[in-house]
Amino acid sequence: MNQIIDISNWQLLLGLLFILLAQISSFVFHLGLNRDIAIGTIRTFAQLFLMGFVLTYILQSDHQLLVVGVFLVMVVSAIFIIKGRVAEKQVSYLFPTFLTMLVSYFATAMFVSGLIIGSSPWWEPRYFLPAGGMVIGNSMSALAISLERFFRDLRQQRDQIEMQLSLGAGYREASAEIFRTAVKAGMIPSINAMMGVGLVFIPGMMSGQILAGIDPMIAIRYQIVVMLMLVGATTLSSVTIMLLIRKRCFGSGEELLLTSS
Amino acid sequence: MLEPILEIQDLSFSYDGSSEKIFSHLNLKVTAGEFLLVKGPSGQGKSTLLRLICRLQQPCGGSIRYRGREITKIAPSELRSSISFVAQIPRMIDASVKDNLLLPFTFEANKAKSPPSDESLRLMLRDFYLESVALAQSAMKLSIGQMQRLAIMRAILLNPDILLLDEPTSALDPESAAMVFSLIERLNIDEGKTLITVTHSDYVPKKPLAAVYRLHERTLHKEQ
Numbered sequence: 030m031n032q033i034i035d036i037s038n039w040q041l042l043l044g045l046l047f048i049l050l051a052q053i054s055s056f057v058f059h060l061g062l063n064r065d066i067a068i069g070t071i072r073t074f075a076q077l078f079l080m081g082f083v084l085t086y087i088l089q090s091d092h093q094l095l096v097v098g099v100f101l102v103m104v105v106s107a108i109f110i111i112k113g114r115v116a117e118k119q120v121s122y123l124f125p126t127f128l129t130m131l132v133s134y135f136a137t138a139m140f141v142s143g144l145i146i147g148s149s150p151w152w153e154p155r156y157f158l159p160a161g162g163m164v165i166g167n168s169m170s171a172l173a174i175s176l177e178r179f180f181r182d183l184r185q186q187r188d189q190i191e192m193q194l195s196l197g198a199g200y201r202e203a204s205a206e207i208f209r210t211a212v213k214a215g216m217i218p219s220i221n222a223m224m225g226v227g228l229v230f231i232p233g234m235m236s237g238q239i240l241a242g243i244d245p246m247i248a249i250r251y252q253i254v255v256m257l258m259l260v261g262a263t264t265l266s267s268v269t270i271m272l273l274i275r276k277r278c279f280g281s282g283e284e285l286l287l288t289s290s
Numbered sequence: 291m292l293e294p295i296l297e298i299q300d301l302s303f304s305y306d307g308s309s310e311k312i313f314s315h316l317n318l319k320v321t322a323g324e325f326l327l328v329k330g331p332s333g334q335g336k337s338t339l340l341r342l343i344c345r346l347q348q349p350c351g352g353s354i355r356y357r358g359r360e361i362t363k364i365a366p367s368e369l370r371s372s373i374s375f376v377a378q379i380p381r382m383i384d385a386s387v388k389d390n391l392l393l394p395f396t397f398e399a400n401k402a403k404s405p406p407s408d409e410s411l412r413l414m415l416r417d418f419y420l421e422s423v424a425l426a427q428s429a430m431k432l433s434i435g436q437m438q439r440l441a442i443m444r445a446i447l448l449n450p451d452i453l454l455l456d457e458p459t460s461a462l463d464p465e466s467a468a469m470v471f472s473l474i475e476r477l478n479i480d481e482g483k484t485l486i487t488v489t490h491s492d493y494v495p496k497k498p499l500a501a502v503y504r505l506h507e508r509t510l511h512k513e514q
Binding site for chain 2: 189192
């Protein structure tokens with residue numbers, strides 16, 4: 030049972046038939062996705078092979094700084110992806126977002142790896158990096174949703190906000206509803222995932238462990254920890270970031286700085 | 291000479307990224323109980339002037355003093371409870387008329403003020419030509435003219451020292467506009483409210499003491 034079947038290069042290329050199917054569909058139905066599918070496929074191969082080599086090296090070298098360095102690279106990459114998805118020019122949000130992501134995700138990965146799983150040392154790459162990777166990957170999407178929603182609603186509801194400010198509301202009071210809606214929008218996917226897990230889908234990590242021959246009862250324990258960790262990390266990072274960013278959207282007179290242009 | 295309740299000195303303003311000044315060296319003194327009407331064509335910055343007074347925008351230079359204090363030294367929410375601004379297009383929250391009227395009392399800065407009873411709200415609705423409006427009905431279903439009067443009433447409930455009205459009749463039909471102007475005059479004459487009203491209409495206030503200013507060439511000129 031513990032013997033894992035390797036996938037040869039030829040077998041891997043056979044997987045490209047799925048991509049061929051997508052390319053044909055895009056061509057026939059004029060979806061305009063041929064270029065994106067091609068680039069996405071090349072990047073999937075390149076990035077994952079690169080990660081495979083890096084992880085093999087890190088797991089063998091067992092060096093703390095290297096593990097932390099890889100974690101840092103993952104957070105920096107996530108920031109660039111968020112930057113691409115949140116088109117905000119008036120308020121500088123990247124630095125506080127980066128700092129919050131770095132601190133909250135590091136703390137979460139450290140807590141899970143060192144305390145819940147109990148690996149020793151806490152940064153043992155086999156546990157710390159997958160935990161960190163999953164936190165970054167999932168929370169990054171949540172943050173992008175929250176930030177994009179927050180900036181959009183502040184602009185769209187400018188008149189409502191100014192009406193409340195004019196009647197003596199503080200900036201926190203005037204933007205309370207928009208704040209709540211934005212944070213909720215980011216959190217809902219990870220909460221929905223908890224509703225559907227094990228019923229609607231088998232999560233990637235658990236599937237991977239089962240494929241690798243791990244007892245399903247151990248795999249589900251890991252998966253439960255991951256689901257809880259994702260909700261916690263998403264909440265912690267999105268609430269912190271939104272609190273920091275909200276302050277930047279208002280000036281010294283608590284006037285809304287975002288304009289519709 | 292009475293101490294001014296509001297004093298503007300050398301005020302200048304330009305929009306972000308623009309070198310062209312909307313105002314330059316604008317000066318104004320307002321005494322308590324005064325009724326100021328600021329006129330001028332659209333796009334001259336009349337609304338901006340009101341927004342600068344209540345800090346919804348920041349000037350490039352000069353100073354604005356309220357009761358002798360620089361407004362930048364006053365907490366914004368405290369300032370806006372004393373100098374109330376009613377926007378050109380009235381905004382309501384999606385709730386009842388009563389909830390809209392009591393909205394300001396839910397804010398921290400106004401917690402010390404006691405909200406009016408339903409009975410006094412009904413009496414006020416009548417004074418504001420809104421006798422047909424029920425407290426429980428949805429504010430979103432009111433006409434724009436009714437909303438405008440409700441917005442002024444909501445601002446008045448806080449008992450501000452100064453009321454800033456931005457084009458209060460621009461979106462209204464002549465009949466509703468006449469009601470709003472009559473209301474504004476009564477607030478000044480009967481209750482002694484200090485009013486600064488911006489308008490580009492040809493309205494001439496009944497009260498002979500109302501001071502009319504014209505915003506022209508980046509500064510205010512008093513009309514005789």
